[in-house]
Amino acid sequence: MSREVTSLRAWKRPPILLKDPRWRWTILLGSAIYLVLAISSVDVDWSRVYEGLERGWRFIQGFLTPDFSSRWRDIQIGLIESLTMTLTSTVAGVLISVPIGIGAARNLAPTPVYMICRGIITVSRSFQEIIIAILLVAMFGFGPFAGFLTLTFASIGFLSKLLAEEIEDCDSAQIEAIRATGAGWWQVVNYAVQPQVMPRLIGLSLYRLDINFRESSVIGIVGAGGVGATLNTAIDRYEYDSAGAILIIIIAIVLVVEYSSSYIRRWVQ
Template sequence: MAEVSVRAPGRRWSKPPFIKSPGLRWGLYIGATIYFVLASYSILVDVDWQRVYEGLPRGAKFLGGFFPPFPFANIIETGGFEELAAQRLIDIGDGLIESLTMTVTSTAIGILISVPIGLGAARNIAPAPVYLFCRGIIAVSRSFQEVIIAIFCVAMFGFGPFAGMVTLSFATIGFLSKLLAEDIESMDPGQAEAIRATGSRWPQWINYGVQPQVMPRLIGLSLYRLDINFRESSVVGIVGAGGIGSTLLTAFDRYEYSTAATILLIIIGIVFFAEYSAGKIRARLQ
């Protein structure tokens, strides 16, 4: 107690700064500010504000074309369009089923391939050569955006949902393996050690010591990926890989904005539903 009171009252304290050297600290602050101002200027200086002003009503008109969101809803009273509208709804239904099929199969295939790669990519359970190999696969899978892989797959397998399925499976591997591996790397080594000490074989060790620790996260990530794959299935369709994206592109190509709006609303609805049910399932898992 005596020691504490010796410390003079009124002694100031403030949290030590993250970057210790004041020169470097202020240099970074000022440098970042100058860069931000110049970068913003370099972009804004080229904007034609007159064009933006004229474009606003054009954008509003474009958006207006989406309403009401039902195929040919704005002209359906004029007669003769009911049949076309029905045909569009069938097209949408077909595209949707194709998309959902692509989503489910690609997620399932992706998970099956991701699990062994994820195990191999975890530094704490895989030997160095396996680790590097699996990390390599993940890096390749992650470095290409879905659309680029889709273009490649369409070129290789032709138009249609097969190209889309391969694309999404490939993209799933990069996502799921990486996050699974990271979860394994941050597991509690004590539990795994205890299972090893019983004289278990390697696969038994994984099944008892590792799997229970990472399973909730693996399921959560898989549900999330299902969600992503559905959204991506509508994007890869635009480059010809089948699914609702192809239907959407066709609708735009025909200037049938109300059909496009129907499709967009359905996509939003399904994503909402997926989000909601995934949340429910995840809550039950813990």
């Protein structure tokens, strides 16, 4: 097979993202400078890190040989708080976010209602669970009740936003068809919207259940109940075998929740 040389043309791959070479170089140089600055601003006490390696090794050992028994009472209390918080806050979150989600759907709600509901969603989504927990603990005192409120609040933003998007994505022909039968607003929601979003709502709720459990294991650090407080104490006391046990339990529960929720989701739809 002879190679036909028609012309000596050079070829270079055209740039993928930024067509203008000046922009490309500016951004490249900018990120390089940023990286240097950022890395140099991290002053590390290497002797401390070196010292920590031994502790890190002890933690890995603790993780591999977890001690469930010596702190079992604390772990048990923390777990019960976490699990009860998770379920109750998810249920409460779903109950509250259904009306807010409907209100935040442009195709169903009048403008003023839409604005209010979107406002609620934005506020709920802007703040970290931990920050909400700090405030609520200050108001309601330590314990799982503040945690319940925190998780409910966070769930509302998450669920309402996704639910509203789901409703807005609904097939408008179905809504029109039901409306054309002379149905009222409630009937439209019941007959045209609900069947379309119900499987998704269940899926989202299960997903949020999963998230809420993970969060419930953290907010205890600021006093809002749950296994996080136990974990915090264990780490503070350098009881790495107990900490390892707690982490293993958390991972196991997350796995169970994730696995069973995907099972339920498949079963629902």
